[in-house]
Amino acid sequence: MAPGSDSLLVVRTSVAQGRRGGLAAALGILTGCMGWGIATAVGLTALLLASHPVYDTLRVCGAAYLVLLGATALRRSGKPADPGPAKRTALPADRCAAFRAGLGTNLLNPKAGVFYMSLIPQFVPRDAPTFSATLLFTAIDVIELAAWYWLLTRAASALSERVVRPAFRRRLEQITGVAFLGFAANLLTDRS
Template structure:
């Protein structure tokens, strides 16, 4: 199991570091709300990953490929949610710049919103479920118990993602503290908004 775990960790690391809506959410939230907000978004994403891992262990993610209706429903909902995040970012980019980074909103309500956004972007993305369902079984050793092995690989993935998001949040918040110009934050919101719309369009176009 150790050899299989190391092999899975290597492959999962390459996939986890690829740009995607989850990564964008962590970076954007870290810049706009500081590390507390970014880490809250990351925690939401990791919660979604745990959910996908458990669903895979009990066989629920097989419904995404067995039922076209289930996959398409989740795909459309996910695209709509990403479009909502994009519209929100673009709307905020048109408002007067708020408080300076030292006064960023880090109240529990803001962190809770970031956490919910992380859960939403992950659980409403059927590709996340397909990732667990298609990748993990390839690394389960012959004769191993599928349920426990799936949870083992899920734990590896979550730990890797936690480390990666911690690094991203730290770097993004540090960059924002150095670049305190209001124009920088407005430009980031515009870029994030367009990117979220792009991810939404890509999800709608997906026919896998």
């Protein structure tokens, strides 16, 4: 639940598209977490630590995706702001894009895979079946994250309904754009 690119994406999407858009981004992130949990259960995440080329490829792809998100946010900050929450509706296509963005930020982050691979196996009892226990712990993590993203989405969308000034929305796009670029730089310089 530490603030990172996933939480930032949920906040930005909740402000820009409302609660449904934020929840769609969160659902994409949670789907990515389930993917990492399944990959851990079958042993695929071990490739991230065993193979530097695999880790580096995923790391560079993830950084490129964050650069794309950052550049898009900065480009949006120069456009006129939307008419505000009263006239704003999150269309299904917008929610699909939010879902894809959430899924992409999570699955293209090798640190998420390393997190699942290094943390979850520590809690699996020796006599428990590894596959099912790993999936159980992944489900617990996803449920906790779902509660966090639900709260975050509600708070961010409530804030956006109160702050309708175009300058606020432009500044938010600028801040999130720079933050995504910072997360990309951090991912590129990571040598885990």
